[in-house]
Amino acid sequence: MNFTGVSGQLQFDLEKNLIQPAYDVLNIGGTGFRKIGYWSNSSGLSTTEPETLYGKSFNTSTRTPHLYSVIWPGETIATPRGWVFPNNGRPLRIAVPERVSYKDFVSKDKSPPGVRGYCIDIFEAAINLLPYPVPRTYMLYGDGKRNPQYTDLVGQVALNNFDAAVGDVTITTNRTRMVDFTQPYMESGLVVVVPVKQVKSNPWAFLKPFTIEMWLVTGAFFLLVGVVVWILEHRINHEFRGPPREQLMTIFWFSFSTMFFSHRENTVSTLGRLVLIIWLFVVLIINSSYTASLTSILTVQQLTSRIEGIDSLISSNDPIGVQDGSFSWKYLVNELNIAESRLVTLKTMEDYIKALQDGPKRGGVAAIVDELPYIELFMSATKCAFRTVGQEFTKSGWGFAFQRDSPLAVDLSTAILQLSENGDLQKIHNKWLRSSECSMQLNEMDADRLSLTSFWGLFLICGIACFIALAVFFCRILLQYRRFSPETVEGDVEEIELPPRSGRRSLRTASFKNLMDFVDKKEIEIKHMLKRKSSDNKQEASPSSDGKSHSPS
Known part of the structure; x- marks a missing residue:
């Protein structure tokens, strides 16, 4: 087929395809349009009329399409990404x-x-x-x-x-x-918010950092270490000698003065210094822990309820406040199986404050479950009179x-x-929302108290050191005592006729008394006695050997 029509020459091939087709490309805007180029088989998209390009060879695969600029809806020449809103839409x-x-x-x-x-x-x-x-x-x-x-x-x-x-x-x-x-x-x-209060001053607040067991064990170890050091120093240190009453006061003074590292008595023996070094390390840890715990108790706000998180809130039967219109109502009922009778709808921030301050006993709520952005704004507006407990138990946005x-x-x-x-997102946040400064950690009163469980390892080390030092000390004493006959400790013991039944018991009593007298002696006296006995033994051995050599045969 080959003929001339209104648009020009029309000719089709055997496959009924138009030979040398050409089209105008129009840019329609509103009710008008404008021509921005042409399209043909030979030239593709172009601003040149196709008739002038017939007969010329073009590689359409490498040719870059070119049109006059397009005016898109919104009176812009920037190419949109697929979805536009016309001005007349x-x-x-x-x-x-x-x-x-x-x-x-x-x-x-x-x-x-x-x-x-x-x-x-x-x-x-x-x-x-x-x-x-x-x-x-x-x-x-x-x-x-x-x-x-x-x-x-x-x-x-x-x-x-x-x-x-x-x-x-x-x-x-x-x-x-x-x-x-x-x-x-x-x-x-979702978070749980509860009321808090500042702990009132208490004249006995200094006792709260430690439990009763901790106080008793600590006091017992102060006395134990004082006695152990006195035993180890008594024989060689004149500061730990004197009348019994004075020595007893020395034990008490030395024991409790180590709490403040203000003991005046000097330790001389190696064993005494070892025990004292370990004990001072224990005292350092105890003092530091006591100071930190007391500071926490006096400065940290305390909860007015026993709610510690969503788990304890579920297990209780107290009413729970939720924001009107929030999805938290259905979440608590459908997901956490909380009875609807426990839920109380709160509309405004004033309702939040009144419900938490009144508490369950006066028709209020024990806690409020709401989304974190609302709660942060709420706590900032109420000057940290309320706090969140536990962790967020949902993650959303x-x-x-x-x-x-x-x-x-x-x-x-x-x-x-x-x-x-x-950074624009954070700038908008800072413009509208006040950052919550209620970052002080909340703790239960009992949680602030330090128990024996936290320090039994230190006390065990100190007790082992005291036991080893005493064992070594008494082993030395017994070795020294065995080198003496009982008569040489305090002179000869007078022979006394005793009844048969009480004779053995009296002999044991005398031996124990001799041992205690030996322990009470100064170390320098013991060494002098050992030296004197050694010389006496040599003198006794010398005549006997001489007599044996000159005896008649």
Whole structure:
């Protein structure tokens, strides 16, 4: 077929393909259009008329397509990424929850665009990073008397009543089945908050760092070490000698003065120094632990309830406060199997404060379960009168909800990541939300007290050192004592006629008394006596040997 038509020469090949086809490329904008180039088999996309290119050979695989600039919707020459909103189209309908509490996150505003808050600023900053304009209209959702149900809000987006939901919307499993969420712009999770109080001053507060068992064992070891050192030093150190009453006072003074490292008595013996060094190390550890524990007890705030986390809260029967409209109600009931009769709905921050201060006995609650961003703002506003206990028992985040398969969800996720990387996300956070300074750790009173369990190893080492030192000391004493006959310790013992039954017992008593007298003697006297006895033995042995050599045969 070959003929001339309205558009020019028309000719088809045997396979019914148009020979040398040519088309105009038009740029349509609104109700008008403009020609930006041509297309043909030989030239591809080009700004040159195809008729002038017929007969010329072109390699279309290497030729770069070229057209006049395209004006895209929004009066921009930047190429969009696939989804645009023409100026004459319907703007995006964005639902915003009308909150009655925690309005720093999102709230109604008289000036355009009609809403304000932390979540709105993040959404606007992310929209401005998109390479195409997004006309939008914010529409409040709720009656303004109580916080709306966020699951119902997400459901309205899924039903096409809204195009998106912007606000403090938590990303949950059930909600992701209805809509598409963006990348989380704030981390969140459920926490338990309880009231705290400052411990009142107590005249006996200095006794609280240690348990009763710890005090008793510590006092016993002070006396034990004092006695051991006195025994080891008594024979060679004149500072540990004297009348019995004076020696007893020395033991007590030396024992308890080591607590402050202010003992005046010097240790002379090697064994005494060994015991004292180990004991001073034990005292150093005990003093440091006592000081740290006492400081913690006097400065750290204490809990007014016995709730230590979600586990103890579940096991108790106390009422629990939850925020109106939050997903925490269904989570506590469906996931943690908490009875609905225990849950109390709280609408405002004032309700939080009153419920926690009243407590279960006066119609309040024992604890409140809510998301971490709300609780941080709540604790900052109440000047740390309340604290969280335990760890976050859910991990989630806040995101913007869009209808299924909406390209905006993906593009805004990329924009949120860009905000996080360049620091704008943190700047918006600092603008709207006060950082919580309630970082002081909470402890139970009993948890602050140090028990014997923490120090039994130190006491065991000290006890072993004392036992070894005493064993070595008495072994030396017994070896010295065996070198003497009982008569040489205090002179000859008078022979006394005793009844047969009491004779052996009296002899044992005399021997023990001799041993104690020997132990009580000074070391220098013992050495002098050993030396004298040794010389006497030599003198006795010398005449006997001489007499044997000169005896008649």
